[in-house]
Amino acid sequence: MSNTDKEALMTLPKKKFKFWNLIWVVVFIVGLFVSTDVTHTDLGALFANFNQFTDIFLQMLHPDWAYLGPIMPLLLETIKMAILGTVIGSILAFIYSLLIARNIVKNKAITGILRVIMNIVRTVPDLLLGAIFVAIVGIGPVAGILALAICTFGIVVKLFYEAIETIDPGPIEALTAVGANKLQIIVFAVLPQVITYFISYCLYAFEINVRASTVLGYIGAGGIGLYLQQTLQVFDYAKTGTIILVIIVVVVLIDYVSSKSREALMK
Amino acid sequence: MDTNIKKLPPRPVDMQKRIMHWGLAIITIVLIAWSCTGMDFGGIKATAGQIAGAIFNGIFHPDWSYVYNGSGEDLVSQLWQTVCIAFLGTFISAIISLPFAFWAAHTKHKKWYISRTGKIVLAIIRSFPEIVLALMFIKAVGPGSAAGVLALGFHSVGMLAKLFSEAIENLDDGPNEAVTAVGGSKTNITMFSTLPNLMPALISNTLYRFDVSIRSASILGLVGAGGIGYPLIIALQYRQWNRVGIILLGIIIMVIVIDWISGMIRKKLV
Numbered sequence: 001m002s003n004t005d006k007e008a009l010m011t012l013p014k015k016k017f018k019f020w021n022l023i024w025v026v027v028f029i030v031g032l033f034v035s036t037d038v039t040h041t042d043l044g045a046l047f048a049n050f051n052q053f054t055d056i057f058l059q060m061l062h063p064d065w066a067y068l069g070p071i072m073p074l075l076l077e078t079i080k081m082a083i084l085g086t087v088i089g090s091i092l093a094f095i096y097s098l099l100i101a102r103n104i105v106k107n108k109a110i111t112g113i114l115r116v117i118m119n120i121v122r123t124v125p126d127l128l129l130g131a132i133f134v135a136i137v138g139i140g141p142v143a144g145i146l147a148l149a150i151c152t153f154g155i156v157v158k159l160f161y162e163a164i165e166t167i168d169p170g171p172i173e174a175l176t177a178v179g180a181n182k183l184q185i186i187v188f189a190v191l192p193q194v195i196t197y198f199i200s201y202c203l204y205a206f207e208i209n210v211r212a213s214t215v216l217g218y219i220g221a222g223g224i225g226l227y228l229q230q231t232l233q234v235f236d237y238a239k240t241g242t243i244i245l246v247i248i249v250v251v252v253l254i255d256y257v258s259s260k261s262r263e264a265l266m267k
Numbered sequence: 268m269d270t271n272i273k274k275l276p277p278r279p280v281d282m283q284k285r286i287m288h289w290g291l292a293i294i295t296i297v298l299i300a301w302s303c304t305g306m307d308f309g310g311i312k313a314t315a316g317q318i319a320g321a322i323f324n325g326i327f328h329p330d331w332s333y334v335y336n337g338s339g340e341d342l343v344s345q346l347w348q349t350v351c352i353a354f355l356g357t358f359i360s361a362i363i364s365l366p367f368a369f370w371a372a373h374t375k376h377k378k379w380y381i382s383r384t385g386k387i388v389l390a391i392i393r394s395f396p397e398i399v400l401a402l403m404f405i406k407a408v409g410p411g412s413a414a415g416v417l418a419l420g421f422h423s424v425g426m427l428a429k430l431f432s433e434a435i436e437n438l439d440d441g442p443n444e445a446v447t448a449v450g451g452s453k454t455n456i457t458m459f460s461t462l463p464n465l466m467p468a469l470i471s472n473t474l475y476r477f478d479v480s481i482r483s484a485s486i487l488g489l490v491g492a493g494g495i496g497y498p499l500i501i502a503l504q505y506r507q508w509n510r511v512g513i514i515l516l517g518i519i520i521m522v523i524v525i526d527w528i529s530g531m532i533r534k535k536l537v
Contacts, residue, residue: 032354035355038348038418039412040412041355041412041417045413046417049408053404053406056406080303080335087302119464120523121517124518125483126486127398127496128518131489132322132502135506141307142306204534215397218489228399238295240399244395244396244399252394
């Protein structure tokens with residue numbers, strides 16, 4: 001073997017240069033500089049004030065257990081809000097999903113328009129909805145329930161109509177063949193195939209709602225978030241710590257129960 | 268004639284299942300009934316319909332003069348600020364997430380309790396309310412979008428590191444073994460097999476989190492951490508429905524456009 005052959009074997013083949021990768025890197029770095037400039041983010045300022053930040057944390061780590069009693073009613077209100085929001089949103093979503101599934105409603109114009117409306121509803125974040133409903137119905141849990149209901153609607157419709165569209169068409173055809181009407185087809189052919197999915201999606205929405213409902217009170221839409229705002233405003237971080245701890249426990253507990261029941265459902 | 272043929276055979280009954288189903292249904296109904304107690308639905312303001320109408324009217328007759336006026340307080344600059352908060356916040360969290368992800372991935376450790384504690388830490392970060400984090404950062408760096416960036420950067424770690432660690436757990440062992448076989452060190456394994464294989468999943472998850480962050484960035488302004496939320500809550504308080512309308516329209520368009528762009532990039536990646 002000649003020397004040049006050996007050299008050729010010892011060196012790895014060159015990697016192909018990808019033009020688009022370079023473009024992405026440039027876009028990314030420019031984006032980084034621009035966004036740092038626009039937001040005036042200065043990590044130096046954070047580290048300079050870091051002891052203040054950790055100070056808040058340390059105070060939160062000494063929760064005020066006596067505060068547990070007073071916050072219980074609002075904690076229960078938070079859970080009630082999450083349940084009612086989920087129920088109302090899921091009922092609306094159930095009807096709406098049947099209307100936009102293309103294997104039930106054959107008219108493409110109707111399903112198309114209804115889908116655009118659903119996608120627009122999905123884009124608005126829950127807290128913004130809360131703020132708007134506080135302006136409409138006034139301060140209190142009703143505003144929170146309505147905001148949660150609309151969020152649930154967005155989540156459940158999207159998942160449920162896709163489940164409806166992937167069902168086995170056989171039972172529908174069988175019922176059509178014996179002369180069943182639309183309602184009978186839905187009740188006897190569609191629902192038995194998708195009802196477990198529907199319940200599982202509702203539980204999933206419920207998990208999200210429990211998280212969302214804990215902060216809705218901050219903008220006046222009911223629930224424990226109200227105390228979050230009050231204690232933070234008077235710098236009573238020991239009480240804030242209690243509230244956050246309670247929120248974390250409730251969220252983790254409900255997440256665990258509902259994800260276990262979802263697993264059991266899908267078995 | 269035999270009339271039996273028209274009758275369907277009785278359904279088989281599984282008593283245990285039936286009792287369980289009814290039990291669950293009753294528990295659910297009791298829970299719903301309990302939630303309705305103590306809720307004051309009568310307290311809704313009499314003007315509710317009127318205000319809802321005004322907001323809808325505002326959406327259809329938006330305040331176009333607010334879209335851009337060069338003052339830096341207009342819709343376009345506020346939306347731009349929101350996008351920048353989300354971008355920088357996602358970037359920071361992507362960097363912090365990596366070590367957390369390796370900590371929480373169970374395939375990387377022989378001892379089960381290491382990855383389990385990592386997962387618990389991530390769950391706690393995820394349940395810590397974002398708004399509270401934003402308020403704490405406001406105390407540290409003052410009100411403004413910097414607080415929003417930091418809050419988002421830390422909060423996103425909970426979800427992003429969970430997605431990353433799942434990607435690490437799903438990695439194929441082959442390339443790692445190949446590098447070990449030719450005498451690569453631990454750093455070599457990470458540099459030449461783990462990270463390159465992980466890259467598509469990392470980018471795709473980060474893009475997904477960017478979508479979520481855009482929505483979060485638009486609510487952080489409600490508590491004074493920069494972005495489009497602040498002008499919205501001001502407009503709601505001063506009952507400027509035209510302005511509420513144009514801001515909502517702006518948020519909807521921004522979210523749809525960003526979803527669309529990141530969806531395109533993700534499709535190219537896969």
